[in-house]
Amino acid sequence: MKRVWAFLPLVVVAILGGFLFWGLNPDRDPNAIPSALVGKPPPTASLGPIPSIGGDGLNGDVVAEMDGVVLVNVFASWCLPCRAEHGTITSLSKMAGVTVVGLNYRDTDSAAAAFLEELGNPYAAIGFDPAGMSGIDWGISGVPETFIIKDGTVRFRFAGPIVGDGAKKIFFSELGEVQVQ
Amino acid sequence: MFSEVGHFALILGLMVAVVQSVIPMWGAACKDGLLMRSADVTASVQAVLVTVAFAALMTGFVLSDFSLLNVVENSHSAKPMIYKIAATWGSHEGSLLLWVLILALFGGAVAWFGNNLPAGLKARTLAVQAWITVGFLSFMLFTSNPFERVDVLPANGQDLNPLLQDIGLALHPPLLYVGYVGFSIVFSFAVAALIEGCVDPAWARWVRPWTLAAWVSLTGGIALGSWWAYYELGWGGWWFWDPVENVSFMPWLLGTALLHSAIVTEKRDTFKSWTILLAILTFSLSLFGTFIVRSGLLTSVHAFAVDPERGVYILILLGISIGGALTLFALRAPDMEPGGIFAPISREAGLMVNNLLLATGTATVLLGTIYPLILEAVTGDKISVGPPYYALTFTPLMIPLILAMGFGPHLSWKRADAKGVMQRLGWIMALSVLVVVTILWIDFGGPVMAAVGIGLGVWLGLSTLAEFSHRVRVKDGLAQAWARAGRLPRSAQGMTLAHFGLAVAIFGFTGSSLWKTEDVRFVSPGDVVSIAGYDVTFEGVRDIRGPNYVSRQGDLTVMYDGMVLEVLQPERRYYPVADMSTTESAIRQTLAGDLYASIVEPTGDADAGAWTLRILYEPLINCIWIGSVLMVLGGLLSLSDRRLRVGAPVRSALRSPVPAE
Numbered sequence: 001m002k003r004v005w006a007f008l009p010l011v012v013v014a015i016l017g018g019f020l021f022w023g024l025n026p027d028r029d030p031n032a033i034p035s036a037l038v039g040k041p042p043p044t045a046s047l048g049p050i051p052s053i054g055g056d057g058l059n060g061d062v063v064a065e066m067d068g069v070v071l072v073n074v075f076a077s078w079c080l081p082c083r084a085e086h087g088t089i090t091s092l093s094k095m096a097g098v099t100v101v102g103l104n105y106r107d108t109d110s111a112a113a114a115f116l117e118e119l120g121n122p123y124a125a126i127g128f129d130p131a132g133m134s135g136i137d138w139g140i141s142g143v144p145e146t147f148i149i150k151d152g153t154v155r156f157r158f159a160g161p162i163v164g165d166g167a168k169k170i171f172f173s174e175l176g177e178v179q180v181q
Numbered sequence: 182m183f184s185e186v187g188h189f190a191l192i193l194g195l196m197v198a199v200v201q202s203v204i205p206m207w208g209a210a211c212k213d214g215l216l217m218r219s220a221d222v223t224a225s226v227q228a229v230l231v232t233v234a235f236a237a238l239m240t241g242f243v244l245s246d247f248s249l250l251n252v253v254e255n256s257h258s259a260k261p262m263i264y265k266i267a268a269t270w271g272s273h274e275g276s277l278l279l280w281v282l283i284l285a286l287f288g289g290a291v292a293w294f295g296n297n298l299p300a301g302l303k304a305r306t307l308a309v310q311a312w313i314t315v316g317f318l319s320f321m322l323f324t325s326n327p328f329e330r331v332d333v334l335p336a337n338g339q340d341l342n343p344l345l346q347d348i349g350l351a352l353h354p355p356l357l358y359v360g361y362v363g364f365s366i367v368f369s370f371a372v373a374a375l376i377e378g379c380v381d382p383a384w385a386r387w388v389r390p391w392t393l394a395a396w397v398s399l400t401g402g403i404a405l406g407s408w409w410a411y412y413e414l415g416w417g418g419w420w421f422w423d424p425v426e427n428v429s430f431m432p433w434l435l436g437t438a439l440l441h442s443a444i445v446t447e448k449r450d451t452f453k454s455w456t457i458l459l460a461i462l463t464f465s466l467s468l469f470g471t472f473i474v475r476s477g478l479l480t481s482v483h484a485f486a487v488d489p490e491r492g493v494y495i496l497i498l499l500g501i502s503i504g505g506a507l508t509l510f511a512l513r514a515p516d517m518e519p520g521g522i523f524a525p526i527s528r529e530a531g532l533m534v535n536n537l538l539l540a541t542g543t544a545t546v547l548l549g550t551i552y553p554l555i556l557e558a559v560t561g562d563k564i565s566v567g568p569p570y571y572a573l574t575f576t577p578l579m580i581p582l583i584l585a586m587g588f589g590p591h592l593s594w595k596r597a598d599a600k601g602v603m604q605r606l607g608w609i610m611a612l613s614v615l616v617v618v619t620i621l622w623i624d625f626g627g628p629v630m631a632a633v634g635i636g637l638g639v640w641l642g643l644s645t646l647a648e649f650s651h652r653v654r655v656k657d658g659l660a661q662a663w664a665r666a667g668r669l670p671r672s673a674q675g676m677t678l679a680h681f682g683l684a685v686a687i688f689g690f691t692g693s694s695l696w697k698t699e700d701v702r703f704v705s706p707g708d709v710v711s712i713a714g715y716d717v718t719f720e721g722v723r724d725i726r727g728p729n730y731v732s733r734q735g736d737l738t739v740m741y742d743g744m745v746l747e748v749l750q751p752e753r754r755y756y757p758v759a760d761m762s763t764t765e766s767a768i769r770q771t772l773a774g775d776l777y778a779s780i781v782e783p784t785g786d787a788d789a790g791a792w793t794l795r796i797l798y799e800p801l802i803n804c805i806w807i808g809s810v811l812m813v814l815g816g817l818l819s820l821s822d823r824r825l826r827v828g829a830p831v832r833s834a835l836r837s838p839v840p841a842e
Contacts, residue, residue: 006512
């Protein structure tokens with residue numbers, strides 16, 4: 001029995017080695033986080049507005065029919081990177097041919113209102129999702145996230161804040177491509 | 182010219198290593214003294230040759246020789262000299278050369294300082310070390326030649342990644358590598374012992390100083406890397422559970438276990454196959470780390486340029502070395518006779534608990550590191566494993582470990598006096614619980630783990646001191662105790678210092694992660710941010726110019742109770758050649774905690790003049806660095822113990838070698 005057990009480390013290491021070998025497949029990009037939504041219409045489930053802000057909520061059908069490029073920005077008042085990203089979102093909302101729609105994720109009415117009061121409200125409409133129900137529909141992996149939508153199709157999903165040269169370069173080049181199409 | 186000499190030295194080194202992998206092993210098999218002693222010569226020659234190659238590459242960087250591809254890609258003539266030198270190991274090829282250099286130097290060190298080793302063990306150890314050298318030298322020469330020339334000479338270089346142009350990170354790789362690669366010699370000792378079929382207290386005594394030396398460097402290297410991440414990345418965190426951090430932490434955890442289990446093998450002639458297994462696995466994890474960092478298998482902030490071709494080569498190397506060693510282990514280990522028996526409460530038992538928890542902790546970290554890969558392979562889902570996983574799995578394992586660590590040194594070998602130990606430690610235990618309760622009461626509603634962490638730190642610190650004062654018999658008067666403390670073996674003093682260092686570090690881990698306060702906001706000149714009692718005024722931003730960068734420096738006036746304490750000057754640097762920006766945080770360091778500030782340029786055109794200010798207060802964080810220094814000093818003190826070098830035991834004549842199967 002002892003002789004059999006002595007092979008255990010070897011067996012474990014061999015199994016691990018198998019996975020490592022699989023991982024070396026050159027077509028694999030460990031950095032890519034795919035979005036199942038890209039190339040498909042945005043989810044149709046509709047969300048009501050933030051009660052104390054009012055205005056329109058978020059409705060997939062409406063988003064799909066909007067003219068030009070629509071950006072759906074997932075944000076929350078508790079999320080520090082969202083705070084950092086807010087300036088970028090604000091300047092995006094001022095671009096011609098771009099509409100920014102917000103998805104307020106797992107937040108409270110008062111905290112979200114205070115956040116927008118402090119930093120300004122760049123959103124044409126905001127869907128309020130205190131329970132995080134839309135997380136599954138949209139396939140949200142974290143906050144913030146920004147979807148680029150045109151002609152009723154999700155074109156690109158950017159996970160994380162659009163802050164810093166690298167992130168901006170990626171996002172704006174994708175946005176530029178979508179706009180030109 | 183230099184680089185051709187360097188390249189040639191590497192090729193010669195490979196040939197010498199091939200000779201060294203065969204001749205001494207053969208000599209040991211047929212007991213030929215001359216053949217065995219040849220390893221001393223070849224190991225020395227190898228060390229010299231690789232040193233020459235390394236010096237040649239460094240010369241290329243110092244002289245900014247832009248005919249070398251590696252220099253073009255990683256250096257720039259305007260860079261400060263220290264970073265030109267550090268750029269030698271800033272790239273994949275250069276750091277690999279550093280890797281092999283340390284490997285060869287450790288081999289040389291065994292040849293030079295291992296005079297008390299039996300000829301057979303020494304010859305076999307050096308032969309095994311040479312197998313590893315052959316693997317890595319051939320990898321370097323065939324896939325990653327650091328001396329590659331360019332056809333068309335550029336006027337200047339492309340600069341080293343600016344994040345790496347920092348004193349912390351200039352020194353971090355050499356220290357880390359001495360740790361990583363230092364375990365290679367322990368691995369070689371283990372494989373040599375398996376080939377000989379003999380593991381005894383003498384073997385453990387020989388292995389311990391090498392393990393300790395590697396452990397000390399690894400501790401220093403990890404701490405330095407963590408310190409760098411803290412002040413350079415601008416996030417105020419010092420540990421991210423990033424794969425590349427994990428792969429340096431795993432050999433440390435297992436190396437710590439090895440350090441302790443080797444003591445049991447030395448003193449009590451038991452835990453033999455376990456110690457051997459740890460020796461093999463610790464270096465295997467070092468190799469695994471090298472593989473992860475260089476293959477681009479997992480995503481990480483600090484990986485080298487990705488190249489699957491190289492990955493396959495290293496994986497084959499890994500397969501041969503680890504697979505071979507473990508096969509040998511599987512065949513030989515069951516024949517190792519267990520040594521002395523011990524009671525459930527004894528130092529052996531304490532060290533066994535230590536080993537089990539450290540090994541489980543290592544497995545937890547390993548699982549967290551490669552789980553995303555396994556899941557992707559099996560289901561295709563992509564996930565990332567972050568701090569919450571480790572908080573749930575790793576931290577709970579460390580709590581009993583720290584508790585056991587308080588008891589361990591008080592226990593005697595074979596059978597401990599449980600009642601006596603409880604008498605000594607009872608009041609410390611009560612005091613620690615009191616500390617936990619008090620913190621929970623003061624910081625009501627705060628994180629419970631914070632109170633537990635501080636309580637554990639108090640427990641470990643005091644019980645370590647209690648053990649020391651018991652040993653030097655403080656009761657007999659301080660003067661006598663002081664004299665006795667000086668006469669204690671250095672390894673005992675070192676143990677106390679290192680254990681105490683961990684206790685200090687625990688305060689830092691706890692305070693800085695659980696009591697941290699953080700604020701991120703837009704600021705315009707004149708804005709005031711209040712945090713942890715400080716009022717920080719953002720005065721504005723100025724442009725300044727460095728040797729190979731331009732920088733925008735913010736001025737933050739720090740006030741406490743209306744008194745101006747300091748002006749913090751965080752910077753945002755831009756390196757035009759590399760087209761990259763870095764964050765230079767500004768920190769007001771006090772023992773109670775750090776006030777940490779970093780700035781990032783305006784995010785949108787709309788808010789010109791406004792900056793994103795990240796400001797944190799991290800209580801007790803400096804305890805981490807102080808504790809790490811104490812651990813390193815403790816290790817060094819222990820390493821200087823005379824018993825590890827002179828008067829090493831003679832192998833008992835009674836041993837009966839295991840017959841070959």
